[in-house]
Each structure stands twice: as structure tokens, then as C-alpha cells.
Amino acid sequence: MxxxxxxxxxxxxxxxxxxxxxxxxxxxxxxxxxxxxxxxxxxxxxxxxxxxxxxxxxxxxxxxxxxxxxxxxxxxxxxxxxxxxxxxDSEREQALIARAALEAIRAEATTDAAPVESDSMTITELAQALGVKASALRFWEKVGLVAPERTATRTGAARRYHLTAIREARIITALRAGGYRIPDVRAAITAVRELHDVSHSLDALDQRLExxxxxxxxxxxxxxxxxxxxxxxxxxxxxxxxxxxxxx
The missing domain is CATH 1.10.1660.10 (Multidrug-efflux Transporter Regulator; Chain: A; Domain 2)
Known part of the structure; x- marks a missing residue:
């Protein structure tokens, strides 16, 4: 031809x-x-x-x-x-990780059982509220997933978790409970920190997955x-x- x-x-x-x-x-x-x-x-x-x-x-x-x-x-x-x-397949997995993080944010924003009684919590209070060990919170801080503030005390420095850190700790807890590995959680938290409108972002991720x-x-x-x-x-x-x- x-x-x-x-x-x-x-x-x-x-x-x-x-x-x-x-x-x-x-x-x-x-x-x-x-x-x-x-x-x-x-x-x-x-x-x-x-x-x-x-x-x-x-x-x-x-x-x-x-x-x-x-x-x-x-x-x-x-x-x-x-x-x-x-x-x-890697693109798909990354999109699913980001979507899971956004779903965790939406659930965190609408939950009736908010574990905060004030605008900040100690590591013991947050660990009890989330049902995790304090050592897990320390590890998450070590790998850069959460960033509590340090307050000087007579014996050294105490961690204080404010609203942003509490919110991110909730998201991490939800993702870890869902079986996500630390590198995946880190990628999700990084994406979350760059997002503003969760509902629009969920729509965009659904379109991306399609x-x-x-x-x-x-x-x-x-x-x-x-x-x-x-x-x-x-x-x-x-x-x-x-x-x-x-x-x-």
C-alpha cells in the first residue's frame, strides 16, 4: 500500500x-x-x-x-x-497514597470525637488520644513526619503538639493503620502540606486515577x-x- x-x-x-x-x-x-x-x-x-x-x-x-x-x-x-x-503502576500507587491521606484529612476535619481539649497537647496526652505509644510519636518526629515544639523545663525540654502537629499525627495514625509504610506516609504528608482545598484535590486525584x-x-x-x-x-x-x- x-x-x-x-x-x-x-x-x-x-x-x-x-x-x-x-x-x-x-x-x-x-x-x-x-x-x-x-x-x-x-x-x-x-x-x-x-x-x-x-x-x-x-x-x-x-x-x-x-x-x-x-x-x-x-x-x-x-x-x-x-x-x-x-x-x-508506580504513578497509580502514589495517587492512591495521596488520596488516602486526603480522606484521612476529611475524616479528621469532620470527626465528632476530636481528641483535643485545647490547642496543644503533651506527648503523653496525644499518645493516649491516638491509641499509640509515645515511642511511635518520637519515631515519627525523628523521621520528619511530625514537628512538635520544644518547651524548656527544669530538666530539659518537653514536647508540645499544637493543632497542625496533632492533625498530622492523626493522619499518620490512619495511614499506618491502613498498612502504609513510612516512606509512603512521608510522601503523603509532604503532599498534604502542599494542599489547601481537600475536596478539589480529591476530585483531581480521582481524575488522575481514571x-x-x-x-x-x-x-x-x-x-x-x-x-x-x-x-x-x-x-x-x-x-x-x-x-x-x-x-x-
Whole structure:
């Protein structure tokens, strides 16, 4: 088929197709004696795969992946595709962590059982209110999750937790109870400190999770063509090895 047929089948412009061929996203087209390109169904599938891959991971990484899987060793090419799935899954996990933190904030803001009787609490009072050990609060402070104020006393310095620290300690307690690890909790608390409107942020995170799901499906659609490309490259490498192997 000629380039006009490919334009009709894929929706790409003729110039885009030439550019994608030139950058190695699709295989080099066969040339007729008159110089015109001749394409095949392989080119159509590759162009559709590139569109899905660009939706999933962005055009820059999509071009790199489409180009490199034709030249990388079999295992490395498979690993490259796997890394794209891992990246999307990591984005999803980060969004879920942030969402859990925001839900904890909303619950904390509307709870009828607020554990504060004043605008500040000692470490013992806060530990009892949250149902955690004082040693846990000390550890959270050590790793930068909460920041109580220190008040000078005759024997040294006492911790005093004001409203912001109490609120963050509540969120940490909720996340830890939900099975979140300290690095995940730290990421959530950092995100929370940068947020202002929780309801809008929840909507934005829901939209992000929906987008990640759509991008994951796009990556799965591209998967069949990517695996086919990797297998073809492996076969070509095998044939080349046979040709250069010395005969005894």
C-alpha cells in the first residue's frame, strides 16, 4: 500500500508518517524503483501501537521504546516494555497514597470525637488520644513526619503538639493503620502540606486515577505489536547469527 493508504488507515498525515519512519518508530518502508514508499500491515500496526504508547507514557518515551525494541537484545527489550508498566503502576500507587491521606484529612476535619481539649497537647496526652505509644510519636518526629515544639523545663525540654502537629499525627495514625509504610506516609504528608482545598484535590486525584487506568489500557493495546516486534527482532538476530557462524 502507498502512503495515502496509510494516511487513511491511521489518521496520521503523510509528513508525520515520513517523520516516524525516519526516527525509527516504524520500520523502513520498501522503495519502488520510482522512489515511492510501499507499506505493509506491519507499518499500520506499528503506527497504531505508537499512538497507544504515546498516550500511555508520552511521545518522547514512546518513540524511544519503539525504536529501541528493534535493536536491543531479547531480554532487554522485554524489560523495557515491563518498565513502562511498572512506571504506570508506580504513578497509580502514589495517587492512591495521596488520596488516602486526603480522606484521612476529611475524616479528621469532620470527626465528632476530636481528641483535643485545647490547642496543644503533651506527648503523653496525644499518645493516649491516638491509641499509640509515645515511642511511635518520637519515631515519627525523628523521621520528619511530625514537628512538635520544644518547651524548656527544669530538666530539659518537653514536647508540645499544637493543632497542625496533632492533625498530622492523626493522619499518620490512619495511614499506618491502613498498612502504609513510612516512606509512603512521608510522601503523603509532604503532599498534604502542599494542599489547601481537600475536596478539589480529591476530585483531581480521582481524575488522575481514571487517566492512569485509561493509559494502562492503551499500553495493553500496544503490547501485542510490541511483543511481535521484539520476536521479529529476535528471529532476525538468530538468522544473522547462523549466516556468520563458521561451518566446520
Amino acid at each position: 502507498n502512503i495515502a493508504d496509510v494516511v487513511a488507515a491511521t489518521g496520521y498525515s503523510a509528513q508525520q508518517i515520513r517523520d516516524l519512519e525516519g526516527s525509527g518508530v516504524i520500520p523502513t518502508a520498501r522503495r519502488e524503483p520510482n522512489g515511492y514508499r510501499q507499506f505493509s500491515e506491519v507499518h499500520i500496526r506499528n503506527l497504531h501501537a505508537y499512538r497507544d504508547l504515546a498516550s500511555a507514557v508520552g511521545p518522547v518515551d514512546a518513540r524511544r521504546a519503539m525504536r529501541e525494541i528493534r535493536t536491543l537484545a531479547y531480554g532487554r527489550a522485554a524489560s523495557l516494555v515491563c518498565s513502562l508498566h511498572v512506571r504506570l 487517566s492512569i487506568a485509561e493509559r494502562t489500557i492503551a499500553l495493553l493495546r500496544a503490547g501485542a505489536t510490541l511483543s511481535e516486534t521484539i520476536e521479529r527482532a529476535r528471529e532476525r538476530a538468530g538468522r544473522a547469527d547462523i549466516l556468520v557462524r563458521p561451518h566446520g
